[in-house]
Amino acid sequence: MTSRDPIKATQLPAVAVVVTYRRPQLATQVVKGLIEREGFAPENIILVVNGEGGLADVALQERLDVVKLPDNLGPAGGFNAGIRRFVEGFDQEWVYLCEDDVGLFNLPTPRVQQVLDRLERTQLSSSEKWPAAVVAYGRDLNRRTGITTVHDPAGSSGFVPVDVAPWGASLVSRAVFESGATPDDDWFFGYEDFDFWLKVHEAGFPVLLDVEAARSATETAFGSGRDAAFQGVRPDDETEPWRAYYVARNFLELARRHGHIGWTAWHLAKSVRRWQLGSRQARKATVAGLKDGFLRRMGRNDAYVRTVGEISS
CATH class of the missing domain: 1.20.58 (Methane Monooxygenase Hydroxylase; Chain G, domain 1)
Structure with a gap:
């Protein structure tokens, strides 16, 4: 992540959900960043261990709200379990969904409180429900072919609508889940994120791209830049x-x-x-x-x- 000075833990109106499978070092880096850079209190971080793994820092893990799944349910089941814990056990308005390798994507930090502050000043059309969902990097969907392309943030500022996105580091309001839009466990892996975001749209909520984050992550979130970010750290897609x-x-x-x-x-x-x-x-x-x-x-x-x-x- 693009790091600024560490900040003290604050009462963010958000809970973080980190889903991890067999990536203890990467997951530890993400959790430490949430605490030291974003200001999340450890008890407001839900760590979903997808069957195997957890954090390399056992003492840190013991300070978190841990959901230990009996088996690997994939990102679909992992995020669904974390969202259920958030809805049932917390009263914050927002959840920050994080994959365990999101620390590799050069996102600006801290960003959660800044995004929420900017959202308060954002005007949506009367046909859109509010609060919304905010993604860090998004894709545009060709409705004729189903093919998606990376949304180019050039020339934009603030927030712009997108169709779908990877899980990445996404802020989603409680109202979205209460509408019935949740990840589907049956997908396990692959397009489960696109299915979720399309359900969010169908429920009447906008999916907004944080242009500042998208610009920062342009070189690392997709294509050859993504592979370069993974080099020597985790396997690439190939x-x-x-x-x-x-x-x-x-x-x-x-x-x-x-x-x-x-x-x-x-x-x-x-x-x-x-x-x-x-x-x-x-x-x-x-x-x-x-x-x-x-x-x-x-x-x-x-x-x-x-x-x-x-x-x-």
Whole structure:
């Protein structure tokens, strides 16, 4: 993260949820940043341990509100568990959703209180519900093809609407969850974040991109910059061919829920291209994913799961 001076813990109107799986060092860095840079009190940080892992700093972990899941439920199940704990056990208005590797993406800190302060001065159209959801980096969705592209923050300021986003470091209001828009455990991994944000839109809430964060993270959140940020720290996407299974499978469900047959046609064309360019393992995963996608098989497939979370130094 882009770090400024540490700040003292304050009464932020937010609770942080950090979901982690097999990344104790990275998760520890994220939690320390939330405390030292953002001002979260440890008891207002929900750490969701997705079956295996936790923090490298055991003493720090004991100060947090820990949700230990019995098995790996993926980011979909992990964030859903953290959100349930937030809704049932806390009275703050906002939750800050963090993946355990978000510390690699050069986001400005502190930002939570600043984002909330700026939101108070933001005027939305009368057709939009308020409060909103704010993402750190977003994507625009082509409604004809279902293809998404990174939203370019150039020339913008403040907050701008986007269609979908990675989980990243996102602020979401309690009202969103109370409307029934929550992550779906059945997705496990892959497009589960897009499904959630599209449900947020369907519930009438805007999804806003924090332009300042997007500019800061431009070089590290996507593409080659993302791979460079991961270098020597965690596996990149190319070295995790198991991902191809969920990309192939889950987009078919995304098209059913939020799109149309045109999305499916474009997805099949892209899948053929991925198959042509992929490794032997990725090709196998793509074919298996398409098959299970058409059969509407969801959830975790134990043949395609992460084995290495982070690279030991």
